Amino acid sequence: MQNTRTCKSCGAQSTRQEDFSNLSLNLAPGGSVQQMLQDYLMETELDFHCECGGNKSGQQSTFATLPKVLMLHLKRFQFTPFLQLEKLSDPIDLYRELLVTSAQADGWYSLASVISHLGSGGNEGHYVSDGMHPDTQLDDPADLWLAFNDTKVTESTGAAVCKQRQRTAYVLFYQRRVREQDYQPDTRL
Incomplete structure (x- = not known):
């Protein structure tokens, strides 16, 4: 990731790159x-004392490069004002396809796995x-998925997973598509 801080007064910029293994997203x-x-x-606003005397800056993150696998952690847990841990079960739309932009180019990703918290x-x-399913390709119309619950393994589909895990998805794994120039996403899901 590339993080760029820009002074709101003079426009001076500072850029740094950081390696991430996953991104934690607010629900x-x-x-x-x-x-x-x-x-x-x-872009987020932050307090930062610039040499020009300004005290406000903006910080924005962008992808410097696109990973082969994009791991997204959904922040489903938070502390209450009384410091009790609570789970957020708000539904979110899970899509099989995800477009990610970077400084180099755009990239299409396909959902490959979901870890969910039930409770x-x-x-x-x-x-x-x-x-x-390990024998299924990203664009296979059979859309065969496997659900793992301790020792029980059952068959499913990606469409069913996206619908069933809207309130419980916790970590999402998206795999980058290999032939992106030929790819047209299925917008029906």
Whole structure:
């Protein structure tokens, strides 16, 4: 990721790059993963004393390069004012396809796996995983997925996972499409 800080008074900029293994996204109830990623990349205001005397700056993150696998952590847990851990079960729209922009180019990603937290609270619950069948290609119309719940493994589809895990998805794994120039996303999902 590339982080750029810009002074609101004089426009002076400072840029640094950081390596990330995943991005933690704030929930946008009723929103989509695409929207939450765009919110993450929006400029934020911060207090910063510039040499010009200005005290306000903006900071914006962008992808310097696009990873092969994009891991997105959805912030489903928060502390109450009384420091109790609570789970947020707000529904979000999970889409099979995700467009990510970077300084180099745009890239299409396909959802390959979802880790979900089942349970009502932050101190209890159970984790399950759904993932594409290993013999299934990203654009395979069969759309065969597997649901893993301890020792029980059942068949599913990506469309069913996106619908079923709207309130429980916790970590999303998106795989970059190899032949992006030939790719046209299925907007029906």
